[in-house]
Structures are given as C-alpha cells and as structure tokens.
Amino acid sequence: xxxxxxxxxxxxxxxxxxxxxxxxxxxxxxxxxxxxxxxxxxxxxxxxxxxxxxxxxxxxxxxxxxxxxxxxxxxxxxxxxxxxxxxxxxxxxxxxxxxxxxxxxxxxxxxxxxxxxxxxxxxxxxxxxxxxxxxxxxxxxxxxxxxxx
Amino acid sequence: xxxxxxxxxxxxxxxxxxxxxxxxxxxxxxxxxxxxxxxxxxxxxxxxxxxxxxxxxxxxxxxxxxxxxxxxxxxxxxxxxxxxxxxxxxxxxxxxxxxxxxxxxxxxxxxxxxxxxxxxxxxxxxxxxxxxxxxxxxxxxxxxxxxxxxxxxxxxxxxxxxxxxxxxxxxxxxxxxxxxxxxxxxxxxxxxxxxxxxxxxxxxxxxxxxxxxxxxxxxxxxxxxxxxxxxxxxxxxxxxxxxxxxxxxxxxxxxxxxxxxxxxxxxxxxxxxxxxxxxxxxxxxxxxxxxxxxxxxxxxxxxxxxxxxxxxxxxxxxxxxxxxxxxxxxxxxxxxxxxxxxxxxxxxxxxxxxxxxxxxxxxxxxxxxxxxxxxxxxxxxxxxxxxxxxxxxxxxxxxxxxxxxxxxxxxxxxxxxxxxxxxxxxxxxxxxxxxxxxxxxxxxxxxxxxxxxxxxxxxxxxxxxxxxxxxxxxxxxxxxxxxxxxxxxxxxxxxxxxxxxxxxxxxxxxxxxxxxxxxxxxxxxxxxxxxxxxxxxxxxxxxxxxxxxxxxxxxxxxxxxxxxxxxxxxxxxxxxxxxxxxxxxxxxxxxxxxxxxxxxxxxxxxxxxxxxxxxxxxxxxxxxxxxxxxxxxxxxxxxxxxxxxxxxxxxxxxxxxxxxxxxxxxxxxxxxxxxxxxxxxxxxxxxxxxxxxxxxxxxxxxxxxxxxxxxxxxxxxxxxxxxxxxxxxxxxxxxxxxxxxxxxxxxxxxxxxxxxxxxxxxxxxxxxxxxxxxxxxxxxx
Numbered sequence: 001x002x003x004x005x006x007x008x009x010x011x012x013x014x015x016x017x018x019x020x021x022x023x024x025x026x027x028x029x030x031x032x033x034x035x036x037x038x039x040x041x042x043x044x045x046x047x048x049x050x051x052x053x054x055x056x057x058x059x060x061x062x063x064x065x066x067x068x069x070x071x072x073x074x075x076x077x078x079x080x081x082x083x084x085x086x087x088x089x090x091x092x093x094x095x096x097x098x099x100x101x102x103x104x105x106x107x108x109x110x111x112x113x114x115x116x117x118x119x120x121x122x123x124x125x126x127x128x129x130x131x132x133x134x135x136x137x138x139x140x141x142x143x144x145x146x147x148x149x
Numbered sequence: 150x151x152x153x154x155x156x157x158x159x160x161x162x163x164x165x166x167x168x169x170x171x172x173x174x175x176x177x178x179x180x181x182x183x184x185x186x187x188x189x190x191x192x193x194x195x196x197x198x199x200x201x202x203x204x205x206x207x208x209x210x211x212x213x214x215x216x217x218x219x220x221x222x223x224x225x226x227x228x229x230x231x232x233x234x235x236x237x238x239x240x241x242x243x244x245x246x247x248x249x250x251x252x253x254x255x256x257x258x259x260x261x262x263x264x265x266x267x268x269x270x271x272x273x274x275x276x277x278x279x280x281x282x283x284x285x286x287x288x289x290x291x292x293x294x295x296x297x298x299x300x301x302x303x304x305x306x307x308x309x310x311x312x313x314x315x316x317x318x319x320x321x322x323x324x325x326x327x328x329x330x331x332x333x334x335x336x337x338x339x340x341x342x343x344x345x346x347x348x349x350x351x352x353x354x355x356x357x358x359x360x361x362x363x364x365x366x367x368x369x370x371x372x373x374x375x376x377x378x379x380x381x382x383x384x385x386x387x388x389x390x391x392x393x394x395x396x397x398x399x400x401x402x403x404x405x406x407x408x409x410x411x412x413x414x415x416x417x418x419x420x421x422x423x424x425x426x427x428x429x430x431x432x433x434x435x436x437x438x439x440x441x442x443x444x445x446x447x448x449x450x451x452x453x454x455x456x457x458x459x460x461x462x463x464x465x466x467x468x469x470x471x472x473x474x475x476x477x478x479x480x481x482x483x484x485x486x487x488x489x490x491x492x493x494x495x496x497x498x499x500x501x502x503x504x505x506x507x508x509x510x511x512x513x514x515x516x517x518x519x520x521x522x523x524x525x526x527x528x529x530x531x532x533x534x535x536x537x538x539x540x541x542x543x544x545x546x547x548x549x550x551x552x553x554x555x556x557x558x559x560x561x562x563x564x565x566x567x568x569x570x571x572x573x574x575x576x577x578x579x580x581x582x583x584x585x586x587x588x589x590x591x592x593x594x595x596x597x598x599x600x601x602x603x604x605x606x607x608x609x610x611x612x613x614x615x616x617x618x619x620x621x622x623x624x625x626x627x628x629x630x631x632x633x634x635x636x637x638x639x640x641x642x643x644x645x646x647x648x649x650x651x652x653x654x655x656x657x658x659x660x661x662x663x664x665x666x667x668x669x670x671x672x673x674x675x676x677x678x679x680x681x682x683x684x685x686x687x688x689x690x691x692x693x694x695x696x697x698x699x700x701x702x703x704x705x706x707x708x709x710x711x712x713x714x715x716x717x718x719x720x721x722x723x724x725x726x727x728x729x730x731x732x733x734x735x736x737x738x739x740x741x742x743x744x745x746x747x748x749x750x751x752x753x754x755x756x757x758x759x760x761x762x763x764x765x766x767x768x769x770x771x772x773x774x775x776x777x778x779x780x781x782x783x784x785x786x787x788x789x790x791x792x793x794x795x796x797x798x799x800x801x802x803x804x805x806x807x808x809x810x811x812x813x814x815x816x817x818x819x820x821x822x823x824x825x826x827x828x829x830x831x832x833x834x835x836x837x838x839x840x841x842x843x844x845x846x847x848x849x850x851x852x853x854x855x856x857x858x859x860x861x862x863x864x865x866x867x868x869x870x871x872x873x874x875x876x877x878x879x880x881x882x883x884x885x886x887x888x889x890x891x892x893x894x895x896x897x898x899x900x901x902x903x904x905x906x907x908x909x910x911x912x913x914x915x916x917x918x919x920x921x922x923x924x925x926x927x928x929x930x
Contacts, residue, residue, distance in 0.1 A: 088262045095268055108257075109241040115248065115255075119272070126279040133286030140293060 005121060006030035008049035010040030010066060011082065012058045016105065020053065023110040029117075037061025041069055051117055051124075052079045053103075056090050064094065071098045076128065078120035082107075100124075158274065159183040161202035163193030163219060164235065165211040169258070173206070176263040177270070190214025194222055204274060205232040206256075206266075209243050217250060224251035229281065231273040235260075253277075318416035324409035326351045326367060338397075338418045340390030356388045370403065370412070387416070396423045442517070442538040448531055450474055450492075462540050464510030475536070478507040480514050495521050495534055504541070514730075515542040547708060553734060554710070557758065560739055561619060568616045572888045573815065575613065576910035579606045580821025610910065615752045618673075619739055619759035627764070628667060629787060632717055633660040633696055635671040640694060643679050650689030658697040662717045663787040670760045677753040678721045678780055684744070685725030685778070695720040698786055709767040715786040716766070722779040728772040736770065757782075803921035804830040807854035811835045812842040812870065813886070814862040818909070822857070822886075825913050829920070839865025843873060853881070855923065857907075860887040868901050875902030882923045886911060 007029050011017035017033055024031045032049055034040035038061050044052065052070060056063035063081055070079050078100040083091040091102035100120040103112055160182050164170035167188070174184045185202055187193035191214045197205060205223055209216035216234055223232050233254045234247040244255045253273040256266055312319050318335030322328050328351055331343045339346075339354055346353070352360050387397040398417045403410050436443050436456050442463075445454040455470045463470075463478060470477070479488070483506065494501040501521045506514055517538040524533040582603045589596045640655060647653070682692050699718045706713035728736065735741050737758040742751035761768045765785045772778040809831050813819045819835045826833045834849070836842035839862060846853060856874060858867040871883040883902055888909040898906070905919050 088265070092262070092264045092268070101272070108239070109244075111241055111245055119254065119276075123272075123276060123279070126276065126283060129283050130279055130286070133283055133290065136290060137286060140290070 004030070005051060005117075006032060006047065006049045007051045007053060007117065008032040008034065008040065008043055008047070009053045010034045010037060010058070010063070011053070011055045012036055013055070016055075016082075016107070019107070019110070020113060023113065024117075027114055037063070037066045040066055044070060045073075048074075050077070051120060052077065053082060053113070053117075054079060055082045056094060057084070057087075064097065067094060067097055067099055076124065078124050080116050080120055157183070158204060159185060159200065159202040160204040160206055160270065161185040161187060161193065161197055161200070163187040163190065163205065163207040163211070163216070165189055165208060169208075169235075169260070173260070173263070173266060176266065180267055182270075190216065190219045193219050197223060198226070201227075203230070204270060204277075205230060206235065206270070207232060208235045209240075209247060210237065217247065220247060220250050220252055229277065231270075231277045233269055233273055316417075318414075318418075320351070320354075320414045320416060322351045322412050322414070324411070326364075329411075330413075335416065338389075338395070338416060339387065345390075354387055356386050356394050359386060367412070370401075370410075384419070387418075395420055440539075442536075442540065444470075444475060444536040444538070446475065446534045446536070448533060450534065453533070462509070462515060463507070469510075478509075480506045480508040482506040482514065491521070495523050496531070498523050498525070498531060505538075515540055516545050517541060543708075549734065550708060553737075557737065557762075561759070564616045564619065564739060568613045569888050572610075572613050572617075572909060573818070575606060575610055576821060576888070577815075577817035579603060579610070579910060580817065580824065582606065583821065584824055612750070612752075615750075615756050616739070618763075619752065619755040627665040629663050630666045630668055630671060631661060631663050632666075632671055632719070632784070633657050633662070635668045636675060636694065636696055636719070639672050639675040639679075643676065643683075647679075647683045647692070648687070648689070651683060651686050652691045654691060654693040656693065656695040656697075658695070659717060660696075662696075662698050664717050664764065664784040665787065666764050666784065670764065674757045674760055674782065675719075675721075677757050681753065682721060682723035682725070682778075686723050690724035690777070691722075693720070693722040695722075699783075701783065709769070709783070711765070711767055711783065712785070715788065716783040717786045719782040719784070720779055721782075722777060724777040727774045727776060728770065728778055729774070730772075733770060733772060737768070803917050805920055805924055806830055806832065807920075807924060808832040808834070808851050809920075810842060810846060810853045810856045810858075812837070812839070812856065812858035812862070812867070814838055814859060818859065822911060825911065825916060826857075828913070829917050831920070838862055839867075839870040839873075842870060846874065855882045855884065855920070857884045857886060860885050868898065868903070871898075871901040871903050884919065884923075 007024055009017055009020050009024070009031065011020065011033075012035055014035070017035070021031050021033050032043050032047055034043050037054075037058050040052075040054065041061065043049070044066075052066070054063040054066045067079050067081065070077055075098075079098070080101045080103060081091060081094040081099045082103045082105055083094070084105050088104065091099075091104065095102060100123065101116045103116055107113060158181075160177060162170055162174055162177075162184060164173070164186075165188055170186055170188070174186055178184050185196050185200055187196050190207075190211050193205075193207060194214065196202070197219075205219070207216045207219045207223075220232060220234065223230060228251070231253045232251070233256060234244065234252045235256045235258060236243045236247065237258050244252075244257075247255060253276065254269050256269055260266060312330075313332050315332060315334050316337075318338040319330070319332045320328060320335050321330035328346050328349055331341070331346050335346075336342055341353075352363065355363050383399045383401070385397055385399055386394045389395055396419045398419045400415045401412060402415070403412045405411075439456060440458055442459045443454075443456040444452060444459060446452050452470050452473050452475060455465075455467055459470065460466055465473075465477065491501050491503070500523075501519075503519060504516065505519050506516050508514055518541050519536055519538040521534055521536045523531045524535060526532050582599050586596065586599050586603070589599060637655070637657070640653065644653060679692065679694075686692065695718075697718050697720075699716055701711060701713050701716050703713050705711075732741075732743070737754050738751075739755035740751035741755075758768060761782055761784070766783045768783075769781045770778060771781075809826055811819060811822055811826065811833050812835070813822065814837055816837065819837065823833045823835060832851070834845060834853070836845050839858075842856070842858070846856075856871070858870050860867040867885050867887075871885070874881055874883060879902065881902070882904045884905050884907060885898065885903050886907045886909050904923055907916065907919060
C-alpha cells in the first residue's frame with residue numbers, strides 16, 4: 001500500500017526537506033513538497049495527499065496552523081509533525097492538538113520517518129476499518145430490529 | 150491522542166538498568182498504569198507468563214536473555230500483546246531488527262522526556278484496542294455472514310427440493326434461450342434428463358412450426374421488461390424428446406440479472422385435461438343433438454341446463470328455462486299424489502321412470518316417457534338430477550289415430566250391415582206404395598196417406614244412404630273432377646244461406662287440380678263443413694275456404710295412412726269457439742252431435758269422414774279454444790289431368806221398348822223393379838233364381854236385349870249367371886243390382902261381362918239413364 005501513498009512534506013529547511021523527499025521517493029511513495037505553510041496548505045487542498053509531514057517551526061504559517069486547518073478540513077488525514085530535539089514540549093503539544101505522531105530533528109535515521117508514516121497509515125486504516133465495521137454492525141443491528149418488528 | 154490511560158492497564162517493564170527502570174515505572178505509575186518490573190529477560194518472561202500483562206516494555210540490550218529473545222517469545226506466545234522496545238541511540242539497526250521481529254514501536258535512550266514513553270505506549274495500546282475491536286467486529290460479521298449463508302443455503306436446499314420434486318416442469322432459461330435449470334417434472338413432461346438438456350436451447354422443446362413465434366415472443370418479452378407478463382397462463386404445444394407434441398399450460402416469470410433477463414417457465418402437461426375437455430365437449434354435443442329432451446336440475450330441482458330438444462318440444466328457450474322449477478311444464482293432468490311420489494322416489498336416490506303429460510309454453514299438452522336419475526357427489530350426497538325425456542305425443546297420436554280408425558271401421562261395418570237389410574225392407578215398402586198409388590182411386594184420401602208414407606220412406610232412404618256413405622259402402626262411380634269450380638259453386642249457394650255477419654274468405658290457389666270423386670261428394674262435404682262453421686259463428690265471424698295443392702311428407706302420410714305425394718288440400722276455417730280437446734276425437738263418429746236434441750242427426754261429419762276416406766284422402770281438425778277451428782281435407786291429386794266434359798243433368802226419363810230379363814230371389818223386389826221397368830216402356834220377363842233364368846233365356850220366343858240380375862242369390866250368384874250368359878252371347882249386356890256392394894270385384898265383373906252396377910233401392914232416374922246409355926252406346930250393336 002505504500003506504493004500508492006502520497007505524502008506531502010512541508011519543511012522550510014531545503015536540505016532536510018530534500019533528504020526526506022529523496023528517501024521517501026526511494027521507498028516508493030508519491031511525494032509532494034512545500035517550502036512553507038502557505039504553499040503546503042495550497043498543495044494539501046489541491047492534491048489531497050494521504051499523509052502530511054509538517055515542520056512545526058516555520059515562518060508565516062507554522063506547523064500548528066497547518067495542523068489546525070487539516071484537522072478541520074480532513075480530520076482523518078494523518079499529520080506527523082517534525083520538531084527539534086530541544087523543543088520536545090512543542091511536539092507533545094502538537095500531539096495533544098491532534099498530531100498523529102512526531103519526529104525529532106536532527107533525524108537520526110530515515111527509518112524513523114518511514115516507521116512513523118507506516119504506523120500512522122496503519123492506524124488510519126484501522127480507524128477507517130473500525131468505522132466501517134461500526135457502521136456495518138449498526139446497520140445490521142437495525143436490520144435485525146426491523147425484521148423482528 | 151489524548152486518551153487517558155486505562156487504570157487497569159498492566160505494563161511489564163523489563164530493563165536491566167535499575168535507574169531507568171524505576172524512573173520509568175514511577176512515571177507510569179503516576180500516570181495511572183499498573184507496573185510489573187523485571188531486571189532481566191529471564192525474569193521478564195517468567196513474569197510475562199505468570200501475570201499476563203497487558204503491555205510489555207523491554208530493553209533490547211541486556212545480559213543473558215536479551216530483549217530480542219523476549220520479543221521473539223512474547224510475539225510467539227501472545228501476538229496480540231503490544232510490545233515496545235527500548236534501544237540506545239545510534240543503534241537504529243537494533244530497532245529495525247526488533248520491528249522485523251514484531252515489536253510494535255520503539256523508544257530511544259536516553260529518554261529525554263517521559264511523555265515520549267507515555268505517547269508511545271498510548272499509541273500502541275490504542276492500536277491494540279483497534280485491532281481487538283476490529284477483530285471482534287470482523288468475527289461478529291463473519292459469524293453473521295456464516296449464519297446468513299447457512300440460512301440461504303438451507304432455504305435454497307428447501308426450494309431446490311420443492312422445485313425438483315414438483316409435478317410441474319420448472320424450467321429456467323437465460324436471455325439467450327439456453328436452459329439453465331431443469332427439474333424432474335420437466336424431465337417427466339419432455340423426456341429429457343437434466344444432463345441431456347442443460348445448456349441446450351429451449352427451442353428443442355418447441356415444435357418446429359412454432360419456433361419463429363417463440364423467438365419473437367422472447368424478444369418481445371425482453372423488450373417490454375420484466376414481469377409485465379407474469380401471472381398469465383398460456384396454452385401452447387410442446388415437443389417431447391420422442392418427437393410427439395403435447396398440449397401444455399405455461400406460466401412465465403422473469404427477472405433481471407446484471408446484464409440479462411432470466412425466464413422461468415412453469416409447465417404443466419394438460420393432455421389429460423384436454424382429453425377431458427374433448428370428452429366433455431363430445432358429451433355436450435351428444436346431449437345437445439339428442440332427440441331426447443335432457444334436463445339437469447340442482448338438488449332443489451331448479452333447472453340448470455336444458456338441451457335444444459327441450460327448447461324445440463316445450464317452446465321454452467334455454468334462457469327462459471334455466472333457474473326455473475320444472476313445474477312450469479306442469480299440466481295438472483295428474484293429481485298431486487303423482488308429483489309427490491315422483492319427488493319421494495328421486496329424493497330417496499332412486500330412479501323414477503314413467504309417463505307424464507306436460508304443458509308447452511303455448512298451453513298445449515304433450516306426453517313424455519321420462520326417466521329421472523339422481524346424481525351423487527363422491528360423498529354420496531345428491532347434488533343434481535338428470536331427466537331424460539322422450540316425447541311420445543306422436544306415438545300416442547298414432548295410437549289414437551289407429552284406434553279411432555278401427556273404431557270407425559267397426560261402426561261402419563255394423564251400420565253398413567244394418568243399412569243393407571234395412572234398405573231391402575224399405576225398397577219393398579216404397580215399391581208397393583208406388584203400386585198402391587196407381588191402384589188408389591183418384592179422389593180417395595188414401596192417395597194422400599200413401600204420399601205421406603212415401604215421404605217418410607224417402608227420408609228413411611236418405612238416412613240409409615247417409616249411413617252407407619259414412620261406412621263407405623255407398624255407390625262409387627268416381628270420375629275426374631276439377632274441385633275448384635265445384636267448391637266455388639257450392640260457396641255461391643252457401644252465401645245466401647249464411648247470415649251477413651259472417652265474412653267469407655275464398656282463397657283458391659289451385660284452380661285446376663283434378664281429383665277422383667263425384668261433384669256430389671265434394672258438394673256434400675263442403676256444405677256439411679260450411680254449415681257447421683256457420684252454426685258455430687251464429688254471432689258472426691270469418692269463414693275461410695282455401696284450396697291448395699300440397700306435397701305430403703312421409704311422416705304425415707304415414708300417420709294418416711296415405712300414399713305420399715301431391716294432394717289437394719281443402720281447408721275450411723271458422724272463428725268460432727273451438728272444439729273442446731276432450732271431444733275432438735269423437736266428432737267424426739256417427740250420431741255424435743253437440744247440437745240440441747232434434748237439431749242435428751250427428752251424421753254430417755261422419756259422412757264427410759266416410760267420403761274423404763272413400764276418396765283415398767284424410768281429414769284433420771285443429772282447434773284452439775276461443776279462436777276457431779280448421780278442418781283440413783286432403784285428396785290425392787291426379788297427376789295427369791285430362792280435359793273433362795261438362796256435366797249435364799236433366800229430369801228427363803229416357804224410355805225404351807227392349808226385352809229385359811229381370812232376376813231376383815226376392816219376389817217383392819221383382820215386383821217393384823218390374824213396375825219401374827214397365828213404367829219406362831220396357832218388356833219384362835222375370836225369374837227368381839239363376840238356373841230358372843238360364844232356362845227362360847234359352848227357351849224364350851222373344852230374345853232378350855238385356856239381363857238385370859241381383860248379385861246375391863241362392864244356387865247361383867248374379868256374377869255366375871252373367872258368366873254363363875255372356876259365354877254364349879258375348880254382346881249381351883248384363884246389369885247387376887246390389888244393396889250392399891262390399892267385396893265387389895269390379896275387374897271380375899268386367900270379365901263376367903257385367904256392364905254396370907246399380908245400388909238398391911234402384912232409383913228410376915238412374916235406371917232409366919243407365920239402360921238408355923247401354924242401348925244407345927256406339928259399341929252396342
């Protein structure tokens with residue numbers, strides 16, 4: 001499933017961004033990128049990526065704002081935040097606000113990115129599946145009720 | 150996510166560095182988790198197995214049994230328990246290996262912030278819950294699917310067995326007409342096994358001449374969409390495997406699948422039903438065409454069916470009869486006991502058979518031989534009655550006719566016998582009166598008394614003649630007569646004697662038809678019937694006289710003992726009160742009259758009857774109460790008419806001087822006849838028997854010109870005498886006198902040389918004319 005996943009990376013530091021993009025492309029993901037929050041939201045709205053990687057600290061529109069918009073517009077799209085090691089409090093705060101996971105910079109190993117993406121996607125799938133099951137079950141219960149009444 | 154950790158979650162922390170382990174444990178305990186601690190892998194696994202923690206946090210690098218071994222054991226023994234590994238920084242390869250082995254997540258040391266630990270645990274726990282929940286859902290749904298599938302399978306098996314064992318053929322075809330399902334009923338109906346027919350075109354089941362139509366119908370059904378034709382039963386012909394056709398009833402159901410229609414035909418072999426229908430229509434035809442009347446009623450006796458014979462005979466139509474009680478036919482000719490016993494019999498379930506008089510719609514009666522049979526249903530309860538009736542009116546009529554004819558014949562014979570003797574007596578009396586009359590002094594009152602006696606005698610003679618006419622023993626010298634002029638002439642005479650209130654209609658359709666009769670006979674008949682008609686219409690009415698030539702059919706002819714062929718029919722109808730049915734049979738009997746004592750002799754219609762029969766014809770009467778009576782008289786018409794000279798009559802008595810030998814065994818007769826002959830100028834010699842006559846004939850000095858002899862004499866009959874005489878003198882005219890000419894054989898008389906027959910008592914005029922004709926005929930020498 002990774003092959004078809006599209007991932008939007010929003011990172012103002014070109015070097016880091018490029019590193020992530022290169023790695024993810026190598027892993028077979030479809031990768032979209034944006035240098036700031038503004039551009040990131042435009043791409044998000046236009047291309048509807050499956051997962052977002054967002055740096056928390058960016059000028060003008062920062063990662064929190066992006067998180068907030070995505071939360072509102074597409075609550076089921078996983079958002080993974082990237083934060084500096086020294087400011088873990090921010091990451092924790094983002095998770096409280098609804099980020100699905102966080103990655104600390106400097107990124108020790110790109111495997112961590114991939115792992116975070118996989119975990120989030122799996123969770124998204126589980127939630128989606130859970131929702132479907134829930135609805136199915138609900139429908140089914142209603143059907144039984146109808147048949148009985 | 151901010152979900153608060155469950156208080157019941159037990160976390161097993163396996164960490165060899167006591168500092169990290171206790172710090173972590175303390176932090177997590179503070180956050181509500183229950184904590185189990187283990188300082189190495191071995192202890193960790195022991196605790197894991199013993200306490201079954203909800204969650205495992207394990208350091209990868211430990212002496213003895215390290216984190217990888219724990220990981221392997223836990224994922225193997227309890228793959229659903231979340232296990233998170235703790236790894237040192239810079240040893241990412243360990244992490245990758247751990248995740249490959251089934252670790253849910255990892256935490257790197259040194260742990261900068263304990264919230265990372267909590268976040269990681271929470272996420273894995275959440276995943277565990279989601280997996281568990283989804284698995285439960287999945288299991289629930291799978292279970293449901295299984296249950297449903299089983300239900301569907303059971304239901305399908307049920308329907309399949311119904312379909313398979315149904316007596317009807319149930320055949321499923323796809324949109325292309327290929328058979329996709331075939332049951333035992335279909336196999337039985339068409340002869341193909343399921344194996345032989347599945348996949349074949351349904352056309353195999355249709356006779357060739359219908360295939361085109363079937364294809365069209367199928368296309369049509371496809372085009373109008375599904376179920377516009379369901380619930381309709383069609384009757385059509387099917388083709389059996391062995392090549393014969395069979396009548397079928399088909400009901401069709403179809404439904405739409407994703408891209409094609411399916412048709413399900415339910416087919417019933419209706420051969421038996423068709424046969425039964427044919428049988429029924431045959432029976433119906435038989436019942437319809439039967440000459441016997443057939444009436445079917447329900448158990449209460451209300452008519453449910455009548456056949457055309459019923460309509461024909463009773464005059465009631467089917468519509469009028471159905472729903473009615475057969476009582477509509479009741480004639481009241483039977484007493485209530487009769488009907489009661491009839492009903493008692495049939496309601497007991499027995500067959501009633503008998504003779505019954507019923508009444509037609511028009512009020513006339515008819516007689517039937519009837520058999521009524523009750524019909525029972527399978528429980529033995531009577532639900533219907535069938536009456537089969539044979540109209541015997543015709544037979545009864547024939548029988549009556551025959552009886553009547555026999556009676557008339559007997560009366561005739563009796564009357565004729567009496568009349569014959571009486572005639573001879575009268576003849577003598579009148580003869581002597583003639584003699585006395587001459588002998589009586591001119592101015593004596595004796596002459597007047599003699600004339601009175603003669604008048605009475607003549608009346609008696611008339612009566613005898615009438616009786617003889619009735620008994621058909623009167624004089625018969627029939628000739629060709631054109632009836633119409635005689636009828637017209639008589640009608641003219643009649644008109645003056647009938648009151649003006651009677652209108653006379655004259656319909657002569659056959660003015661030239663000839664019959665064998667005498668004008669007097671026709672006149673007699675006509676006057677008699679018309680006088681009767683006038684009598685019954687004393688208060689006015691219409692007398693209709695019709696003369697028409699008809700062809701009699703065999704039935705009518707047989708009924709009246711006539712030869713079939715052309716007849717002249719004379720109809721005389723009045724508009725009087727009609728003749729009551731009960732006396733219709735008796736009106737032709739002699740001395741039967743409805744007129745008051747003294748007004749009628751009762752001989753009129755008897756004479757008419759006698760004359761008509763004598764002329765080889767018949768007379769019928771039909772009468773309707775208050776409407777009138779019609780007499781129809783039938784006379785055999787002459788098929789090769791000849792021109793007939795007009796009749797002349799005169800009162801002139803031709804005279805003669807010839808010598809006549811008079812022979813009779815009755816001396817009184819000899820004396821009277823001698824006077825009559827001498828009165829006419831003839832010379833007369835007498836003899837009282839045959840041998841004496843022969844002797845006189847041979848020894849006479851004056852030759853005889855003619856012999857007048859009685860027929861019935863002792864020793865030698867008149868016929869024998871004539872034979873003897875004409876043997877010697879073939880030219881000698883011999884006349885025969887007789888009072889009673891039954892049994893006379895004209896041919897043998899002719900052979901015996903007898904020229905003419907004279908009825909006794911001999912009228913002088915007749916005698917004079919006959920003698921004159923003989924002596925002056927061209928063939929006489």
